[in-house]
Amino acid sequence: MGFVEEVGAEVASVKPGQFVVGSFATSDNTCANCRNGFQSNCLHREFTSTCQAEYVRIPHAQGTLVATDEVPGEQLWPSLLALSLLASRAASETGTLSTPER
Numbered sequence: 001m002g003f004v005e006e007v008g009a010e011v012a013s014v015k016p017g018q019f020v021v022g023s024f025a026t027s028d029n030t031c032a033n034c035r036n037g038f039q040s041n042c043l044h045r046e047f048t049s050t051c052q053a054e055y056v057r058i059p060h061a062q063g064t065l066v067a068t069d070e071v072p073g074e075q076l077w078p079s080l081l082a083l084s085l086l087a088s089r090a091a092s093e094t095g096t097l098s099t100p101e102r
Contacts, residue, residue, distance in 0.1 A: 001080050004065070005055065011062050019072065020065040021080050022058060024048050029063025039063065 001021045004014050014020055027034050027042035034042050046059045058064055072080065 001077065001084055002056075004067075007061065013062050014065050014067045018067040019070075020067050021084050022061075022065045023084055026058065026060040026064040028060040034063060 001019070004016050004018045004020055006016060007014060023040075024047055025040060025042075026044075026046045026048060027039035028044045029035075029039060029042075031043040033039070042060070042063070044060065048056070048059065
């Protein structure tokens with residue numbers, strides 16, 4: 001989770017300045033599994049293991065990152081971090097977690 005600094009040309013779902021939450025299991029949101037609601041079993045899934053840094057590049061940002069409507073209060077950040085960790089674990093162990101349609 002964090003704030004978007006820059007986006008690539010193909011990323012339209014998030015923009016610089018937005019607060020986003022993502023998982024350590026990326027999803028492109030375009031493959032057959034993603035289109036059927038199984039983003040955790042994306043055919044192009046990658047696992048990111050180096051996300052605890054000041055800046056990080058997120059593969060498949062278009063499908064992986066979910067922007068919040070507004071910046072949540074800092075008191076909620078630990079819960080959002082826990083949610084992203086649980087989502088990653090569920091994705092890697094069960095392949096049944098899905099994310100809301102965008």
